[in-house]
Amino acid sequence: MRNVFEGKNVLVQGITGAHGSFQTKAMIKAGTHIVAGVTPGKAGESVEGVPVYNSIADAQTKTSIDISVIFVPAKFARAAMLEAIAAKIPLIVCITEGIPVHDMLAVKKALNGSSSTLLGPNSPGALLPGRNKLGIIPAAMSLPGNVAIVSRSGTLTYETMAGLSAKGIGQKYVIGIGGDMIHGIGYKESLELFEKDPEVSRIILIGEIGGREELDAADYIKSSITKPVFAYIAGHSAPVGVQLGHAGAILSSGAESAEAKTNYLAQAGVRTANSMTALIDAASEQ
DSSP, rough: OGGGGGOOOOOEETTTTTHHHHHHHHOOOOOOOEEEEEEEEEEOOTTTEEEEEEEEEHTTTTTTSSEEEEOOOOHHHHHHHHHHTTTOOEEEEOOOOOOOOOHHHHHHHTTTTSOOOEEEOOOOOEEETTTEEEEEEOGGGEEEEEEEEEEHHHHHHHHHHHHHHHHHOOOOEEEEESSSSSSOHHHHHHHHHHOTTTTTOOEEEESSSSSSSSHHHHHHHHHHHHOOOEEEEEETOOOTTTBBBBTTTTTTTTGGSHHHHHHHHHHHTOEESSSSSHHHHHHHHH
């Protein structure tokens, strides 16, 4: 995967909403270069000094766009993502949760063969400490450095960042792939990015019960990753059939349990931990 996270010019879809305007301020404070916002019917307004347009096409007549961050309500998210894909924006970060599966199927179809990469939905976004905040990951918890984190869980991502930063260990990438069953980039694409970046020295993977993504990630790590990988799978005490907060984390079989995934990752050469404290301690020892 090409490094679409290094794009400079950022657009916010849904910039005039309460969530969009609040996070726009936070992203600007973190150093993100937001050049435009889009809310249909709000053209001519501004948010934190950022001009608002009716559409991405209108914004593109004034400036180039490398990244779009989407904060629109679920019922408008499909249209927002399809608009960004049609506009050939390289990276689309969708924070919105609760998007219907049939809407995401239409988005995935549009992504096939397009020049766009999607992160999310139901994702906290991505943070490149000191460079780019794309979403809601709290920059104040981070330090610039050489650790790369990829996670399905927003809360555990923040805990890991804070724990590492407290030990003086900085991060190069923090990527939340989102918790929905149908989503954009996942572990494999993130791991590929981390492996190719010479500044990344170690990788942290945080997973959850349910689905095969962590198992597929283990196979990819075994075949293609040379850097040290540390992992934690949440849900060790969860019984079969339980759901951890979002649609992608439903434990439907023993093979998808935290214990099974942990063991499979360990067999792939990953240093696994059974608690967040142990994960942070292990990653800090390198």
